[in-house]
């Protein structure tokens with residue numbers, strides 16, 4: 668399905684302070700599926716581990732990350748690399764980005780360095796969606812992503828304590844509102860990842876999360892699928908590594924849902940507003 672552009676560039680941060688919940692897998696595959704559906708996509712790899720970069724088949728290059736942009740030594744547009752896939756470009760990551768956590772807090776207006784850099788790209792309207800793969804920490808990089816984003820997409824792993832991953836996200840969103848750093852920030856949606864329908868645990872977690880977040884959760888649930896885990900080592904999004912796979916199909920439907928929500932958000936429905944004021948939920952307890 669191709670949506671006519673006409674919508675302003677949307678910046679979506681993929682965030683959850685827990686590691687290993689599917690942020691990078693979601694960033695890569697959502698980016699690839701959106702691009703395949705005709706959206707012009709920029710994937711911004713903001714995690715020094717650079718897994719999203721290698722996952723779309725792009726080599727890490729010294730000086731080739733967002734770091735020099737954040738510290739004012741380069742233009743964001745000069746860091747953009749085209750991937751081999753139509754409509755999909757990337758701002759790679761590399762180890763330099765670690766330095767940002769130390770250098771940024773000492774700089775003027777350090778929360779808004781990324782926002783400032785993205786503004787010119789947004790104004791040029793050459794991308795429909797900019798997806799930011801956040802690191803699993805709440806340092807300056809993540810804060811910059813929260814300050815720059817229009818909305819947050821939260822992957823939650825179907826595991827014990829899944830809800831812990833979202834408590835810090837909701838707290839940070841509230842902080843962005845309270846300080847005025849990003850008053851419009853909201854959760855675009857929650858995507859449940861690594862769902863295994865054969866286990867009671869996955870079903871229980873899904874039910875619990877639904878109780879707390881109801882329609883914020885995307886209808887699409889990402890299954891646990893070996894091919895999704897294998898694809899990055901081939902430098903390919905699942906769409907190109909395993910086109911007929913269940914994981915690929917799930918991310919393809921997620922991409923359609925994301926576009927629908929972005930369009931709906933232009934006239935925000937009640938749940939988008941509510942999302943911004945969500946209370947921190949209790950973490951799921953272990954159940955024997």
Ligand SMILES: Nc1ncnc2c1ncn2[C@@H]1O[C@H](COP(=O)(O)OP(=O)(O)O)[C@@H](O)[C@H]1O
Pocket residue numbers: 685686687688689690691692693718803860861862889890891892893895896897914
């Ligand atoms: N749906 C899935 N099915 C199987 N493995 C997955 C799935 N999603 C992620 N993984 C694997 O789980 C690990 C953590 O995922 P990743 O996307 O890197 O998480 P994060 O970016 O949140 O740290 C990786 O090894 C990844 O390949």
Ligand SMILES: [Mg+2]
Pocket residue numbers: 690691692714718801802803
């Ligand atoms: Mg990651």
